[in-house]
Amino acid sequence: MEIIRTTKQMTEIVNKLKIAGNKISLVPTMGYFHDGHLSLMKYAKENSDIVITSLFVNPTQFAPNEDFNNYPHNFDRDYKLALNERIHYIFYPDNSEMYPNDYSTTIHIKGITEKFEGKSRPTHFDGVATIVAKLFNITKPDIAIFGQKDYQQTLVIKKLVKDLNFDLEIIVLPTGREEDGLAMSSRNIYLDSDLRKKATIIYDTLANAKNLILNGEKNQSKIEKFMIDNLNKVKEIKIDFATAVYSNNLEKAMEFKSGDEIVLLIAAYLGTTRLIDNMLVTAP
Ligand code: AMP
Numbered sequence: 300m301e302i303i304r305t306t307k308q309m310t311e312i313v314n315k316l317k318i319a320g321n322k323i324s325l326v327p328t329m330g331y332f333h334d335g336h337l338s339l340m341k342y343a344k345e346n347s348d349i350v351i352t353s354l355f356v357n358p359t360q361f362a363p364n365e366d367f368n369n370y371p372h373n374f375d376r377d378y379k380l381a382l383n384e385r386i387h388y389i390f391y392p393d394n395s396e397m398y399p400n401d402y403s404t405t406i407h408i409k410g411i412t413e414k415f416e417g418k419s420r421p422t423h424f425d426g427v428a429t430i431v432a433k434l435f436n437i438t439k440p441d442i443a444i445f446g447q448k449d450y451q452q453t454l455v456i457k458k459l460v461k462d463l464n465f466d467l468e469i470i471v472l473p474t475g476r477e478e479d480g481l482a483m484s485s486r487n488i489y490l491d492s493d494l495r496k497k498a499t500i501i502y503d504t505l506a507n508a509k510n511l512i513l514n515g516e517k518n519q520s521k522i523e524k525f526m527i528d529n530l531n532k533v534k535e536i537k538i539d540f541a542t543a544v545y546s547n548n549l550e551k552a553m554e555f556k557s558g559d560e561i562v563l564l565i566a567a568y569l570g571t572t573r574l575i576d577n578m579l580v581t582a583p
Contacts, residue, residue, distance in 0.1 A: 300382050303390050306397075306437050312388065313351075313439045321348040325440035327431060330354040331371040331485035332380045335475030339444045340384040342472055350386035351438050355397060359405075360426030371485050390438065397433065405429050408458050414549055415564060416451045416575070419539050427452055428459050435465050443467055448474040448482050450562055450577040451549065474576070476502065482576045489572040497533045498574060501565050504529040505578040508543065508563050512580050517555040519543055522563075530567060539566035539573070546579055555582045 303309045313323060324347035326339045336352075343350040354377060361367035374391070381389055405425050411417075412424035435443065445453050453471045460469055475483045480502030481495075490498055508526050516522055526541040544551050546562035555561060559582040566575045 300378075300386060301388050302378070303388055304392060304396065306392065309351075309388070309390050309437050310439075313437075316349050317439060322442070323347060323349045323351065323438065323440045325434060325438045325443045326350065326352040326386075327434050327443065327445070328352055328354055329356045329370065329485065330377050331373060331488075332377050333475070333483040333485065333487075335446055335448060335483040337380060337384055338475050339446060339472055340381065340386050342470065343442070343444050344384060344386060346470075347442060349388070350384075351388045351390055351440070352381055352386055353390040353392075353434050353438070355390075355392055355430070355434075357397075357426055357430040358394060359398070359429060360423050362420060362422055365420070366486070366489075371488055390434075397430070406432055406459065406463075408455055408462070411451070411454050411458055411549065414451075415540055415542075416566065419566065424452070424455050428455060431456055432459060432463065432465075435460075435467065440467050442470055444470045444472060446474060447471050447577065447579075448484070449575070450546075450564065454547075454549070480506065482574075484574065486572055486574065490569060494535060494569045494572070497535060498569050500530055500533045500536065501567060501574060501576045504541070504565060505563050505576060509578050509580045512543070512555075512561060512582055515583065517557075517582055519552050519555065526563065526565070530565070533569075535569055537568040539568065541565045541567070557582055 324343035326343050328336050356370050358367055406428040407425050408428050417424050457469055479499045481498050504526050508522055522543040530536050530538055530541055543561050543563050546560040561580050563578045
């Protein structure tokens, strides 16, 4: 496994690999790997010839009041974990490599970026779309692999690929979870042991709301009320959003219909840690 620090070197390598006919996969990450990240790398390894994972804590997707400066980082740890997955390249640029002093371009996607995560974090998806487009251009992947954990992000990236005609396939893989259901996240290390236990309320709420729907509940506000009431059983929780919406466009229905594809979305603070999770369900 090679560590690549510059865009020039990364592009020279992929150009040669592509001429030789290799299928390239990209797993974009911000590092501090957990089994969720590693499951994306495993899929990439099984479904392509060359796996590149990028490790870059992208400053433009953090607002000034967010955790950019504290975001967990340990390259040696990540290096060993990636090595163990036998991937081929870690693309590990620094800020000045990705955003030199004269950098001035931002990609803004309308519509899907304006609700939920985008409402709470207004500049977040501009940062995501811009860095992902740059990574696609630098690594020229045939497939790019993302986690369902960041559900709205997957819709944003699919729109980016469609609107800007990127010639690649987006693969979305299921959320890796701890034994008690908590979605794996690099940010989970911020939780003290008490809040870590209480954080299972998020998965519990999603699983029970899914059951409610599978048992026939189709009224959107009843599902949402159930989710909010259940989350509020933990007094340390501060809900950002908890809702049930169409999975393709994140719009609300008054009443879902049989066959509707629904995504349950939650973002909530436990103490100062912001956690997100989601679950898909088809109305019976
Ligand atoms: P991050 O490093 O958090 O930006 O995540 C990098 C990639 O890993 C994104 O595509 C995430 O959606 C994905 N990811 C994060 N957490 C999980 C998880 N628990 N299971 C599967 N994929 C995940």
